[in-house]
Amino acid sequence: MSGxxxxxxxxxxxxRRGGNVWTIDGEPYPDANPLSVQPGxxxxxxxxxHSPVVHPMHLHGHFxxxxxxxxxxxxxxxxxxEVTFDFIADNPGDWLFHCHNLYHLDAGMARVITYVQ
Incomplete structure (x- = not known):
C-alpha cells in the first residue's frame, strides 16, 4: 500500500491476567466510542x-x-x-475490530469501525 x-x-x-476487563484505550466494548472512517x-x-499476554487482533469486513x-x-x-497496519476503507458499514481470544472479546477488547460521510 503506497502513500x-x-x-x-x-x-x-x-x-491483566486473571482480570475480567480487557480494553482498547481503556474503553470496554460495547460502550467504547467507534473508530470513524470515510469511504476511500x-x-x-x-x-x-500494555498487557502481559499476546492479542490476535482481527478486523471484520476488510483485509x-x-x-x-x-x-x-x-x-x-x-x-x-507494537504493530501497525494499513487498510483502505472500501467496504461501508459497521465492522467489529476485536481480540480473537474470545474471553478478551467478551471482557471488552473490541471497537467498531464505522463509516461516516
Whole structure:
C-alpha cells in the first residue's frame, strides 16, 4: 500500500491476567466510542500492547497490510509489543475490530469501525 494515510488511530491494548476487563484505550466494548472512517480513506492503525499476554487482533469486513503481508488478523506481542497496519476503507458499514481470544472479546477488547460521510 503506497502513500501516507489520511486517517490514523493510535490504540492501547490493556488488561491483566486473571482480570475480567480487557480494553482498547481503556474503553470496554460495547460502550467504547467507534473508530470513524470515510469511504476511500487510507487508514493506519498503530497498537501498543500494555498487557502481559499476546492479542490476535482481527478486523471484520476488510483485509489490511502489515509490511508486505495482507491479512485480517495480526498478533500483537505482549509487554509493550507494537504493530501497525494499513487498510483502505472500501467496504461501508459497521465492522467489529476485536481480540480473537474470545474471553478478551467478551471482557471488552473490541471497537467498531464505522463509516461516516
Amino acid at each position: 501516507q494515510p489520511n486517517r490514523k488511530f493510535d490504540l492501547a491494548l490493556t488488561g 480513506d487510507h487508514v493506519r492503525v498503530h497498537m501498543v500492547n 489490511f497490510q502489515v509490511g508486505d503481508a495482507v491479512q485480517d488478523t495480526v498478533l500483537v506481542p505482549q509487554h509493550m509489543g
